[in-house]
Amino acid sequence: MSIPLYPIHFLRPMFEDYPADFEGAKAWYIKDEDYIAIFTHTGGKNRHRCEVQNVKLRKMKDYVEDYDDPENDGYAYFILKVPDKYKEDYKKYVEGRWDFSEEYKKVLPPFMLGFPLFGGAMSEGRTIFRERAD
Numbered sequence: 001m002s003i004p005l006y007p008i009h010f011l012r013p014m015f016e017d018y019p020a021d022f023e024g025a026k027a028w029y030i031k032d033e034d035y036i037a038i039f040t041h042t043g044g045k046n047r048h049r050c051e052v053q054n055v056k057l058r059k060m061k062d063y064v065e066d067y068d069d070p071e072n073d074g075y076a077y078f079i080l081k082v083p084d085k086y087k088e089d090y091k092k093y094v095e096g097r098w099d100f101s102e103e104y105k106k107v108l109p110p111f112m113l114g115f116p117l118f119g120g121a122m123s124e125g126r127t128i129f130r131e132r133a134d
Contacts, residue, residue, distance in 0.1 A: 010093050011036050013107040014086040019056040026075070030094055034087075035064065036080045043068040043076020054078075 007028045012018055014036075024042035031037040038057070042050035043066070054076075057063060062081045069075040082090045089104040100108075 009109055011090075013104075013109070014083055014090065015060060015062060015080060016083075016107075017060050017062075019060075022053055022056050024050060024053045031079060033091065033094070034082055036082060036090075038078040038080065039069070040076050040078060041074060044073040046074045047076070 007030065008025075011028045011030075024040040025038050026041055027039040029037040029039060040050075040053075040057075042053050047054065047068075054066065057066070057078045060080065062083055064079040064081055066076050066078040069077060086104055089100045092098070092100060
């Protein structure tokens with residue numbers, strides 16, 4: 001199975017109101033063509049002491065829902081809707097394409113554009129995947 005590289009660096013910039021001081025995110029996942037899931041350690045048995053952090057995510061304009069991980073007490077998933085203005089860029093990312101819009105390139109971390117593998121691939125519109133064994 002192929003998955004795109006470094007989802008947190010590519011997905012987080014799509015959300016302008018993502019709280020910079022949120023301390024609970026462990027991973028970002030592609031949920032489907034319209035939604036992103038953030039895996040956090042702020043659910044289940046941790047909710048009572050992490051509610052201040054959870055409220056920060058719930059206040060985001062693209063927040064949809066959150067729920068505890070059924071197999072890992074203490075963790076939760078926060079579901080965000082991909083912002084309309086980045087739908088095409090999200091689709092390209094999921095497909096492993098690097099011909100992002102100029103608007104999206106402006107919000108990506110500068111090191112992503114300067115790193116030869118990523119910067120070169122973006123300028124050429126190449127596909128880059130990392131292989132993962134299931």
